[in-house]
Amino acid sequence: MTATFAFTAILTVFAVLIWFLWQQQSDAENSPGQEDARISPLLRGINYLLSDEPDQALKELVHVARLQTETAEVYLALGDLFRNKGEFGRAVRIHQNLLARPGLPEALHMEAQFALAMDFQAGGLLGRALKQYRKVLDVQPGHVPALEATLRIREQSQEWSLAKDVLFRLDQVCNTSSSLHHAYLMTEMARGKLGEGDKEQALKLVTKAIDTNPACAAAHMLLAEIDLNRGDHDAAFASMESLQHAAPQYISLLIPMLLEHPKTYTGQGEAFLLACWEKHHDEFLALEWIKGVNTKYGIEEAKRLISRMSFSPEGLRTCLHLKAMMGDDALALASRNWQQQSRNFTCSHCGVEVMDMRWQCPQCHEWGSMRPIQEVQI
Numbered sequence: 033m034t035a036t037f038a039f040t041a042i043l044t045v046f047a048v049l050i051w052f053l054w055q056q057q058s059d060a061e062n063s064p065g066q067e068d069a070r071i072s073p074l075l076r077g078i079n080y081l082l083s084d085e086p087d088q089a090l091k092e093l094v095h096v097a098r099l100q101t102e103t104a105e106v107y108l109a110l111g112d113l114f115r116n117k118g119e120f121g122r123a124v125r126i127h128q129n130l131l132a133r134p135g136l137p138e139a140l141h142m143e144a145q146f147a148l149a150m151d152f153q154a155g156g157l158l159g160r161a162l163k164q165y166r167k168v169l170d171v172q173p174g175h176v177p178a179l180e181a182t183l184r185i186r187e188q189s190q191e192w193s194l195a196k197d198v199l200f201r202l203d204q205v206c207n208t209s210s211s212l213h214h215a216y217l218m219t220e221m222a223r224g225k226l227g228e229g230d231k232e233q234a235l236k237l238v239t240k241a242i243d244t245n246p247a248c249a250a251a252h253m254l255l256a257e258i259d260l261n262r263g264d265h266d267a268a269f270a271s272m273e274s275l276q277h278a279a280p281q282y283i284s285l286l287i288p289m290l291l292e293h294p295k296t297y298t299g300q301g302e303a304f305l306l307a308c309w310e311k312h313h314d315e316f317l318a319l320e321w322i323k324g325v326n327t328k329y330g331i332e333e334a335k336r337l338i339s340r341m342s343f344s345p346e347g348l349r350t351c352l353h354l355k356a357m358m359g360d361d362a363l364a365l366a367s368r369n370w371q372q373q374s375r376n377f378t379c380s381h382c383g384v385e386v387m388d389m390r391w392q393c394p395q396c397h398e399w400g401s402m403r404p405i406q407e408v409q410i
């Protein structure tokens with residue numbers, strides 16, 4: 033992907049350079065005396081680029097730029113090329129140099145501002161990137177790529193409330209309604225409030241998240257957690273039921289929370305999970321449940337659970353896990369190693385596979401798109 037992008041950037045640079053050469057030749061016919069002064073450094077620059085000597089290439093191309101003011105496109109393409117190669121410092125220097133040039137047309141100035149912001153972001157200088165994107169947005173408040181990039185940085189920095197403001201602006205500009213995204217951001221805000229000990233505000237936010245979009249699985253889970261921790265079991269199970277209706281694929285995520293409350297687990301918890309199992313026959317849920325019970329109560333209790341569920345595994349992974357759990361030492365060690373490396377969740381949007389559940393995809397940044405990987409049955 034990066035290689036394709038870098039290749040495209042290289043092609044763009046060459047396309048611009050070839051156009052520039054052609055222009056130079058046309059000009060040279062009118063003023064032959066200037067030909068050598070312009071074309072030689074350009075050819076040398078191309079030569080250095082081809083020999084992968086970017087420093088020398090840059091030196092020559094800067095020289096061309098001094099001779100000819102129309103080379104802003106060459107600079108922009110070159111800056112993109114360096115950024116895509118991971119050479120952020122060079123990309124920043126090129127774009128700053130361009131911005132310092134007097135008389136740069138407004139459209140190119142804007143392009144260079146945006147490119148500089150992307151350089152900072154790609155280099156991990158998120159604060160400077162945000163400032164730079166703000167400069168773009170001050171001139172063009174509806175600049176969608178700058179708004180999207182700002183949103184990404186706010187989410188990356190876990191500044192959920194600010195992220196929500198940017199998402200609201202994006203919805204206005206694009207005339208969209210990202211209610212599920214808003215609901216996930218509110219759930220994260222609620223989680224933050226819970227961390228600060230502000231349960232009342234957390235409850236308000238998570239309830240608002242569910243009202244905004246009832247398909248937000250993380251909100252149902254968090255509400256169940258808040259209710260369980262304050263001893264309101266009926267409300268907690270009502271939230272778990274809502275989760276089962278909205279997104280049954282996430283029921284297995286409730287297991288650690290239920291096992292942390294033994295009285296609740298042996299009271300309504302077991303019956304709830306059993307009903308879910310009978311309804312969905314989700315092997316991922318079965319395996320996570322049996323593994324959780326084995327860790328918490330031991331192997332005899334896990335065996336009793338298997339019998340209560342009338343569970344007989346159909347997938348290879350589940351078979352091996354259970355066999356290892358039942359006491360085959362060699363298999364247990366292999367299974368442990370395997371579990372440490374195995375990818376359990378996949379994004380339904382971009383297909384990336386990850387080990388642990390997360391509500392936002394680390395690759396495409398979609399919310400609520402991760403699903404447990406269901407293995408092929410043997």
Ligand SMILES: [Zn+2]
Pocket residue numbers: 379380381382383384393394395396397398401
């Ligand atoms: Zn994804």
